[in-house]
Amino acid sequence: MPIVAEGNPSTVSLSLKNDRYTVLIGTDLIGSTADLVQLHTGIRSKTAAVVTDSNVGPLYAEKVMSSLRAAGITPHLIEVPAGEASKSVECVTDVSRKMLQAGLDRKSFLVALGGGVVGDLAGFAAAIFQRGIPCVQIPTTIVSQVDSSVGGKTGVNTPEGKNLLGAFHQPQLVLADVDTLSSLPDREFNEGFAEIIKHAAIRDEDLLDLVEKKDTIREHLVELVTRNVAIKAAVVEEDERETTGTRALLNFGHTIGHGIEAAGGYGRFLHGEAISLGLVAATRLSVGMSDLSEDEGKRIISCLELYDLPTKLEADVSNEDILSAMQRDKKFESGQIRFVLLDRTGNAFVSSDVTKQNLEEAITLLR
Ligand SMILES: NC(=O)c1ccc[n+]([C@@H]2O[C@H](COP(=O)([O-])OP(=O)(O)OC[C@H]3O[C@@H](n4cnc5c(N)ncnc54)[C@H](O)[C@@H]3O)[C@@H](O)[C@H]2O)c1
Ligand SMILES: [Zn+2]
Structure with a gap:
């Protein structure tokens, strides 16, 4: 059974075959992204990609970016168009190439900031980038907070169907900041x-x-x-x-x-x-x-x-x-x-x- 501790933040700790990680649920979390990564994961990288979409980026990316910068981490922002169409192979290629061009390597980590579309797409990019780098999920919709950010299923759609290409790639940390839900339509x-x-x-x-x-x-x-x-x-x-x-x-x-x-x-x-x-x-x-x-x-x-x-x-x-x-x-x-x-x-x-x-x-x- 996962270990659940209620509070603000609450924590749910998962223990899987090869992975252990914590889901933090609370208010005012994303401004402390770097500290929480430091506290709850073994990630010590100095470079990160922050992948988000065109709705969420303008609202929340700067908070996450400045928290990382303050901790001496260099973040690279990558924004994809909002919407299910971004869950495509083309978009994974695009995100991965931008990461390579920014000089990210297998020691870097990725932050997926957005709803289930960003979580699935960026989680998949993290699964395959240089054969896999750590991923921190910051879900910003109800669906992604209660469902898609936990469990490690990542992937994209093809014209033949939904979620047909993908990988299991468990996150190292999930930050569910319920404050972000206030801007959700x-x-x-x-x-x-x-x-x-x-x-x-x-x-x-x-x-x-x-x-x-x-x-x-x-x-x-x-x-x-x-x-x-x-x-x-x-x-x-x-x-x-x-x-x-x-x-x-x-x-x-x-x-x-x-x-x-x-x-x-x-x-x-x-x-x-x-x-x-x-x-x-x-x-x-x-x-x-x-x-x-x-x-x-x-x-x-x-x-x-x-x-x-x-x-x-x-x-x-x-x-x-x-x-x-x-x-x-x-x-x-x-x-x-x-x-x-x-x-x-x-x-x-x-x-x-x-x-x-x-x-x-x-x-x-x-x-
Ligand atoms: N991996 C899994 O286990 C799993 C489980 C369930 C669903 N999914 C996938 O999740 C996707 C759906 O996720 P979703 O419902 O979060 O959709 P979404 O990511 O498309 O988000 C819905 C809309 O809300 C916007 N948005 C997101 N956060 C916002 C915020 N805080 N304020 C304002 N706007 C915001 C987005 O830009 C988008 O326009 C589907 O692709 C589905 O296949 C995956
Ligand atoms: Zn569903």
Whole structure:
């Protein structure tokens, strides 16, 4: 189990096969980046790349850069355009070449400052630059703080599909500064609650008590992120390389959700919005086919509504498009559907009993 210490900052410490690292969750952290790196990692490099995007860079890069400079480290800022399109091989090449041109070498380290796009892209660049250099993740969205910055999955998209090229490269430190969330647009802030509600559904029923305090949620962000990181860290510790099946439970809501995201042609729904619909469908299937009670199901769906996440599907996204997108998904292993269901809030399992017809009915019920 990860070691969790609540406070400000809170810490979650992961212990994996070959890596140990700490996730710090608190306020006012990024201005102390260099001190925290010194305190919590073995990194002693004097050169670093700070990779960020065009939205986050102007807001937060200077704080990180000046902290590094004050500690005698020379930082090189590399900014990529904001948006999923930057998760490409071309962009990894571009970032890596800029690092080489700046004179960075295998003793340097990389700081990934931004949401999941920057974390996945820059994490991958760190994994392959001179066969691997240390990476510090500074996630600045709810999604990246509660999910993508922890666990070591890095990578990019190709025209054939999402996340098809990548590497496991665990960070040496994660700094989740909840102050950065204050500049996040409401739609992106709310989107992150799809993954939070998913975490509660599969692992921690009591987390819903906190989620339900929406009016004051911004006062509880340190606790909220900490509890989610603790869940993600526990799952990653149990199944670091997605071989035992535990990590697959994080796909709750994602089979149908990914189908809806793809059928909407990406761009129509944010990932978390499509997953919200997938969570509604998977929750209803859990009530119909497993032991989840009606009331538990309603509670999960109400939580999604509370954060303005969609729970009803519009008519112009067809069942056929969703089903055919789902069949291209890697979770449809050799035609067999391995679908994550709940038997109660806080406990998930993989079922082989869900048929294509069940899925179609669940999608129809979303309308
Ligand atoms: N590696 C993993 O385990 C994992 C897990 C989940 C998701 N992901 C990946 O994460 C990506 C999605 O991440 P995301 O939702 O963070 O998207 P994102 O990185 O695109 O960020 C969303 C938007 O918010 C902006 N932004 C970021 N932080 C901001 C801030 N503090 N203030 C104002 N604007 C800010 C960004 O510039 C962007 O426009 C996807 O590519 C997904 O595949 C990876
Ligand atoms: Zn997701």
